Amino acid sequence: SAEVQGRALRLGSTRYMQELGVDLSALRAMADGLQDEGRTVSWLADVTSAPVLVGLLAFGDTPKASAAAAVARLQALNVRTVMITGDNRGSARVVAERLGIGQVEAEVLPADKADIVNRLKAGGRTVAMVGDGINDAPALALADVGIAMSTGTEVAMQAAGITLMRGDPALVADAIDISRRTWRKIRQNLFWAFAYNVVGIPLAAAGLLNPMVAGAAMALSSVSVVSNALMLRGWRR
Numbered sequence: 001s002a003e004v005q006g007r008a009l010r011l012g013s014t015r016y017m018q019e020l021g022v023d024l025s026a027l028r029a030m031a032d033g034l035q036d037e038g039r040t041v042s043w044l045a046d047v048t049s050a051p052v053l054v055g056l057l058a059f060g061d062t063p064k065a066s067a068a069a070a071v072a073r074l075q076a077l078n079v080r081t082v083m084i085t086g087d088n089r090g091s092a093r094v095v096a097e098r099l100g101i102g103q104v105e106a107e108v109l110p111a112d113k114a115d116i117v118n119r120l121k122a123g124g125r126t127v128a129m130v131g132d133g134i135n136d137a138p139a140l141a142l143a144d145v146g147i148a149m150s151t152g153t154e155v156a157m158q159a160a161g162i163t164l165m166r167g168d169p170a171l172v173a174d175a176i177d178i179s180r181r182t183w184r185k186i187r188q189n190l191f192w193a194f195a196y197n198v199v200g201i202p203l204a205a206a207g208l209l210n211p212m213v214a215g216a217a218m219a220l221s222s223v224s225v226v227s228n229a230l231m232l233r234g235w236r237r
Contacts, residue, residue: 008048011057014088015107017043022051034058035090038098063095070169071099077176079128084108084116086135110135114142130172132156147172174237185232189225196221 002009010020014031017024022045024031031041039058046052071081082103085092092106105116113131117139120127129136129143132152137159140146146160151167164171200217203209 006048007046009054010045010047011042013042013086013107017045017053020045020047020051022047022053024053026053027056031056031058032090035088036094038091038094040087040091063099064167064169066168066170068099070173071101073170073173074176075100077173077180079173079176080125082116082120084113084139086110111138113139117142128172128176130169131160132167147175170237178232178235181232181235185229189228192224192228193221 001011010016014024022043024043027043031043034041034056039060042057042059044054044056046054074081080103081101082105083092083096083099083101084105085095086108087095087106089104089106092104096102096104108116113136117127117129121144126144128145128147129139130147130149131137131140132149134153134155136148137153137155140148140156140159145162147162147164148156148160149167150157150163150165157163162175164175196217200209200214204214
């Protein structure tokens with residue numbers, strides 16, 4: 001909102017104009033065409049006396065070059081992708097089609113993002129939320145895994161559990177892949193640690209295990225666990 005040469009002007013979304021009681025019919029057809037092209041429309045109104053439409057501004061939001069490949073990688077990892085945005089449904093649909101995202105939640109208010117995360121979690125799913133803005137912070141905190149970009153706001157990074165060191169969507173799939181591999185290594189190492197003890201303790205209790213052999217087996221157990229964990233250093237995208 002602003003005062004310009006004595007006129008009270010308001011610039012905002014379709015919902016905001018409806019709240020102000022502005023008639024948008026004069027430019028509705030133009031706005032629909034721009035939104036179908038994937039553009040975000042903001043309306044300009046003069047509310048000095050009665051609300052009057054002045055014009056509109058259309059903005060183009062181009063996805064990052066790596067975004068489509070990042071979504072494809074997530075889907076290859078059996079991760080279902082959902083886009084949540086405050087933009088209008090037309091532009092959101094166009095961007096989603098370019099990226100290969102099947103489910104779109106558009107025209108979402110900041111407070112409603114957390115509600116959508118809650119709804120997704122209600123089905124028993126594990127939900128990861130990726131965001132970089134102040135408005136994303138509640139949803140990032142509520143998700144099972146919050147993923148923020150280091151190029152985003154400090155609030156988003158504080159609310160998230162993971163912060164990616166670059167603003168590259170491809171790093172989301174990398175983080176999930178590394179996490180899954182790490183979890184597998186933990187399970188493998190726990191198995192081998194228990195296996196050594198399950199075999200060794202009964203033999204030692206029965207007097208069938210030489211103390212020197214037991215010590216060597218314990219050392220070998222530690223070496224095998226550490227060596228298995230160090231194999232993660234060979235991970236490549």
